[in-house]
Amino acid sequence: MNxxxxxxxAKMAVKxxxxxxxxxxxxxxxxxxxxxxxxxxxxxxxxxxxxGHACQLRGSIEEITKQGKQAEKKGVDGVDLLAYRxxxxxxxxxxAAISSLRVPVIEPSxxxxxxxxxxxxxxxxxxxxxxxxxxxx
Numbered sequence: 001m002n003x004x005x006x007x008x009x010a011k012m013a014v015k016x017x018x019x020x021x022x023x024x025x026x027x028x029x030x031x032x033x034x035x036x037x038x039x040x041x042x043x044x045x046x047x048x049x050x051x052g053h054a055c056q057l058r059g060s061i062e063e064i065t066k067q068g069k070q071a072e073k074k075g076v077d078g079v080d081l082l083a084y085r086x087x088x089x090x091x092x093x094x095x096a097a098i099s100s101l102r103v104p105v106i107e108p109s110x111x112x113x114x115x116x117x118x119x120x121x122x123x124x125x126x127x128x129x130x131x132x133x134x135x136x137x
Contacts, residue, residue, distance in 0.1 A: 001055065003028055010035040022106065024078045025050055026067055029074055036095045042077040044106050047097075050082070057082040061093050078104035 006028040013021045014035060022033050024045035036043055047062040048057045057064070068079050081097050082089050084107065097105045 001025060001053065002049065003031075007031060007035070010083050013041055014039050020077075022043065022108065023055075024080075026071065029071055029076065033074065033076070044078045044080045044104075045071055045076055047079045047081060048086075049073055055082055055085060057086040061088065061096045064093065065096050067107075068097055068101045068103075072101055076103060078106055080106045080108060083107050 003025065010021060010024070010032045014046060017043060020042040021036065021120075022044045024043070026045060027046050032045065033043065046055070046057075047068040049059040050056070051058055059067075064081075068081075071079055079097070079101065081094070083094050083097075086093055094105075094107065095122050120124070
């Protein structure tokens, strides 16, 4: 994923008249918001350092929540938190993000064990009505 593919995806979301665009590199939030302006498309960018493919989440919990607050100030509808691909303490990350942000925090996994062999799972906090069209980067 790079800036060019983020911009192309945002343009495609507008063309397809989707309801929601999820996932976008944090450094592409502003240009993506310009593209989505006036369309009514909800926007949930990634927060944290996104590396590789399939996107891995890196950074300290403090850095990730700080980036979430910055995205919130820019006017996003919520944030897409790849907690299930985080290399740190997932439970602490989720708690910190949810408690420190006022916008919705989306954890896109269906059900992901917090650690190998753990019966406790995180579930997606995001659901949409039938017929809703969402583009996920």
